[in-house]
Amino acid sequence: MGTFKNTSDGAALDVTAANLSGHTWKRDSASDPLLAYQTLSYDDNGSDSGSVSSQTVSYGGSLTVSDNGFIRAGYTFNGWNTQADGEGTDYAVGDTISNITSNITLYAKWTGVNQTVSFDGNGSDGGSSMDSITVTYGAGAVTLPANTFTKTGYTFSGWNTQTDGNGDAYDDGALISNLLSSITLYAQWIADTYVVTFEGNGSDGGSTLSVSVTYNAAAVALTANGFTRTGYTFTGWNTQANGGGETYADSASVSNLLSDLILFAQWTADTYTVTFDGNGADGGSTLSISVTYDAGAVTLTSNGFTRTGYSFTGWNTQANGEGTAFATVPRSPIFCPISPSTLSGPRTHTPSRSTATAVRPAPLRRPM
Structure with missing residues (x-):
């Protein structure tokens, strides 16, 4: 018939029809599940x-599932389950659990939140x-795609928020x-530097x-030319050796290059003038001549000077005949002078003149 306690001495006893008579008995809640509360x-x-309070109910009773009070960063609450791994019985908030005959633990179910990059x-x-x-929270790392943007004059260096x-x-390509x-990731750029x-x-x-x-x-001034070339005057720079490319003046300002640059010195051959003095x-x-x-x-111009009582014998870079001599016949060829000792003026942008002086031999005398 059940387990009861004697009200006089508290002793527990299985009550049967044989010992029920003559005693006052009550049920023992410690040994009878019908009298216990379930949690x-x-x-x-x-x-x-966060927290959620537990609930109690008498044996066989019903309870309404509580709302969630827990908070988990990066996750959304997705109901309750009788197993931590979600493989048990699902319960939604507000569901009724009936005929509860044992303690029950419900585990919060969490779903990682999707975020957009x-x-x-x-x-x-x-x-x-x-x-x-x-990118889903808690679902593992995602690889960022390789950058496909470009920016003229710049190199991509990564992303930043x-x-x-x-x-x-x-x-680029980070996990x-x-x-x-x-989040939005913004391309980061480093200005390119090129060498001239x-x-x-x-x-x-x-x-x-x-x-x-x-x-x-800021624009950069090109280094002033430091090259020299005998017999030539520097006229500027060019991106091609033959002068067929883009031209830059000496010390010109340069900016926004898109590649390294080689500039070739451009040269103009110097031209000098040879003049003649009748001496x-x-x-x-x-007539004077030009030599490049x-x-x-x-070829030197043939002598056109005359002098009474004298014969022309040639040219010399000094009036007294002690310089460099040039023959008279045939006409002497002369190459462009490059120094004062060879009919040259200074090698500057403005050519100088060299003077050939007629040589004066001793006068002829008539015999007496």
């Missing part, structure tokens, strides 16, 4: 904070747009996980230091 408990199952070219002027990606690069930085909100070097292009002396030019920075002549004249360096020999 419905709630487990946070990994939450960061978008990409911004941040000043790009080319390339292709990039599709956003989804701020346009100015002062946020969280990510490398990203457990975002707590959707200088080629003497036939020079026979001197040198010129290279310069560095950074895109979108005491009393008649005639002799490296352009081949030029």
Whole structure:
């Protein structure tokens, strides 16, 4: 018939028809589940904070499942389950659990929140747009796609959550996980720096230091020419040795290059003038001539001076005949002078003149 306690001495006794007579008995709740209260408990199952109070009910009673009071960063509450791994019986908030005959623990179920990662070219002027990606909290890392943006004069250096690069930085192709909100990643750019070097292009002396030019920075003045070339005057720079490319003046300002640059010195052969002095002549004249360096020999003009009582014998760079002599017949070829001792003026942009002076022999006397 059941287990009861004697009200007089508290002794427990299985009551049967034989011993029921003559005693006062009550049920023993410690040994009779029908008199015990059952507990419905709630487990946070990994939450960061919050709580949910447990509930009690008498044997065989019913309870309504409580609302969630737990909080877990990056996750959304998705109901309750009788197992922590979610493989048991599911219960939604507000469900009724009936005929409860034992203690029950319900475990919070969590679903990772999906966050979106978008990409911004941040000043790009080319390339292709990039599709956003989804990162689910707690579902493992996702690889960022390779950058497809381009920007003239700049090199891509990675991603950042701020346009100015002062946020969280990510490398191209980095792993990203457990975002707590959707983010936009902005392309980061470093201005390219290119080197301008200088080629003497036939020079026979001197040198010129290279310069560095950074895109979108202040213009840089080209190094002044330091090359020299005998018989030539420097006229500027060109991107091709033959002068068929882009021209730059000496010390010109350069900016926004898109590649390294070699500039070739450009040269113009010097041209000098040879003039003739009659050196005491009393008649005639002799036309001057021009001689260009490296352009081949030029024949001296035939003497056109006359002097009464004298015969012309040739030319000399000094009036007294002690300089460099040039023959009279045949006409002497003369190459472009390169120094004062060989009919040359100084090697400057403005050619100088050299003077050939007629030589005066001793006068002829009549015999007596």
